[in-house]
Amino acid sequence: MNKNKTDKSNSIDESQYSTETHLIYGKNISKKWDYSHHVVPPLSNSVIFRLDSVERGAEGFIEFANPAMNDEHEPIYIYDRLGEPNKDLLEENLAWVEKGETAVSFATGMGAISGIFGVLCKAGNQIIAHKTLYGCTYSLLTRWLPRFNIEYIPADLTESDSLEKLINNSTRVVYFESPCNPNLHLIDIRRIREIVDTANINRTEEEKIYIIVDNTFATPFCQRPIELGADFVVHSLTKGIGGFGTDMGGAVIGPKKFEDALLVFRKDFGAVLNTKSAWTILTYGLTTLHLRIKRQIENASRIAKFLESHPKVEFVNYPGLKSYKFFDLAQKQMRDFNGNFAPGSLLFFGLKGDSSEEVKEKGKQMMNYAAKNAYTLTLAVSLGHTRTLIEHPASMTHSVIPANELDSHGIHPGGIRLAAGIENSDDIIHDLQKSLDVI
Numbered sequence: 001m002n003k004n005k006t007d008k009s010n011s012i013d014e015s016q017y018s019t020e021t022h023l024i025y026g027k028n029i030s031k032k033w034d035y036s037h038h039v040v041p042p043l044s045n046s047v048i049f050r051l052d053s054v055e056r057g058a059e060g061f062i063e064f065a066n067p068a069m070n071d072e073h074e075p076i077y078i079y080d081r082l083g084e085p086n087k088d089l090l091e092e093n094l095a096w097v098e099k100g101e102t103a104v105s106f107a108t109g110m111g112a113i114s115g116i117f118g119v120l121c122k123a124g125n126q127i128i129a130h131k132t133l134y135g136c137t138y139s140l141l142t143r144w145l146p147r148f149n150i151e152y153i154p155a156d157l158t159e160s161d162s163l164e165k166l167i168n169n170s171t172r173v174v175y176f177e178s179p180c181n182p183n184l185h186l187i188d189i190r191r192i193r194e195i196v197d198t199a200n201i202n203r204t205e206e207e208k209i210y211i212i213v214d215n216t217f218a219t220p221f222c223q224r225p226i227e228l229g230a231d232f233v234v235h236s237l238t239k240g241i242g243g244f245g246t247d248m249g250g251a252v253i254g255p256k257k258f259e260d261a262l263l264v265f266r267k268d269f270g271a272v273l274n275t276k277s278a279w280t281i282l283t284y285g286l287t288t289l290h291l292r293i294k295r296q297i298e299n300a301s302r303i304a305k306f307l308e309s310h311p312k313v314e315f316v317n318y319p320g321l322k323s324y325k326f327f328d329l330a331q332k333q334m335r336d337f338n339g340n341f342a343p344g345s346l347l348f349f350g351l352k353g354d355s356s357e358e359v360k361e362k363g364k365q366m367m368n369y370a371a372k373n374a375y376t377l378t379l380a381v382s383l384g385h386t387r388t389l390i391e392h393p394a395s396m397t398h399s400v401i402p403a404n405e406l407d408s409h410g411i412h413p414g415g416i417r418l419a420a421g422i423e424n425s426d427d428i429i430h431d432l433q434k435s436l437d438v439i
């Protein structure tokens with residue numbers, strides 16, 4: 001054992017420090033890798049790891065995905081798809097910031113969502129999921145999981161009491177996003193917990209219902225669903241946590257007892273996060289999360305107020321607006337590390353018009369104008385970037401949903417999604433004003 005390492009870890013109590021600081025330093029000394037003389041954890045670029053003996057190899061295989069055993073000493077790394085230090089360091093910090101027991105990273109957000117469904121569900125199970133979902137999650141639930149006889153039961157979880165009637169013996173998972181993509185509706189996580197707790201009273205361990213929250217929109221800076229009652233959080237690290245739009249990634253955070261199954265699923269289905277992305281997200285994304293999201297919230301709040309008072313705008317959905325239908329719930333569950341109101345960086349708005357065709361056409365005109373002429377508005381999917389991004393969900397991210405079904409999924413056909421960046425908000429508002437003038 002390295003002497004300095006032992007001395008330092010004994011003298012510093014990380015729990016005395018704030019979350020922002022903790023995300024910069026991570027675990028002062030990690031058992032996952034001895035890098036105590038590097039200031040920044042190094043980037044590991046080795047698919048395979050040298051084993052000193054056949055016995056060490058055998059031990060590594062036995063300990064893989066066996067947390068009770070591998071917590072006792074530094075992991076024995078074998079092959080990247082099973083585990084390697086950069087992912088382990090990232091996972092340690094993700095579990096910590098989301099207040100979960102463990103985190104398992106994946107190649108993408110969709111890899112993570114597939115992973116947790118794969119681990120919790122088997123043929124014959126039902127997943128109750130909110131009707132407004134990220135497009136690919138909806139596609140996974142409607143196109144692929146039914147082939148394995150796992151059924152998607154759509155629900156309106158904004159009316160949480162409707163959940164009780166949908167739960168039956170086959171229910172295994174309650175799944176939702178809050179805020180929802182793209183309409184920013186909110187779901188009361190504490191209330192869902194109460195309903196699921198009641199349903200779980202007489203169920204065996206095998207039959208228990210689990211709550212999974214996709215926390216991509218809020219990021220842990222604005223909301224920690226596990227503290228509010230969720231069992232699992234899933235993330236697209238590609239968005240606000242990664243933060244710079246350079247790397248894809250995903251993660252599942254939840255109870256330690258599912259860690260081994262998640263690792264084995266990841267090993268066998270193969271959606272493994274690459275080391276460079278793990279390192280980038282750990283080194284740049286997590287350390288700057290609080291700065292970026294705080295600035296994005298300031299920008300989104302100003303943009304929301306500007307749009308709300310603009311004569312051509314019909315509605316603005318933003319959790320931070322007093323006029324917003326979910327404002328009270330937002331105040332209860334969207335709080336930053338220090339307890340301040342943190343309504344997030346995304347908003348969804350629609351333009352005025354006499355018919356839904358006209359509204360959609362005007363939205364298209366506005367976005368096409370902005371795409372060519374606005375310095376600070378980028379027409380692109382994704383969110384949580386340093387640049388402000390706009391997009392049209394009905395024809396882009398949510399195009400898997402047929403046009404005549406958009407309303408029943410809570411998606412306004414002409415709605416525009418804006419994901420605030422970290423620019424000067426005067427510039428964004430100037431560009432929005434210009435783009436609204438042309439329609």
Ligand SMILES: *Cc1c(COP(=O)(O)O)cnc(C)c1O
Pocket residue numbers: 108109110111134136137177181214216217235236237238239248249250
């Ligand atoms: C982007 C996104 C995903 C999928 O993440 P990828 O990293 O693109 O696979 C899932 N949920 C939400 C809410 C997203 O925005």
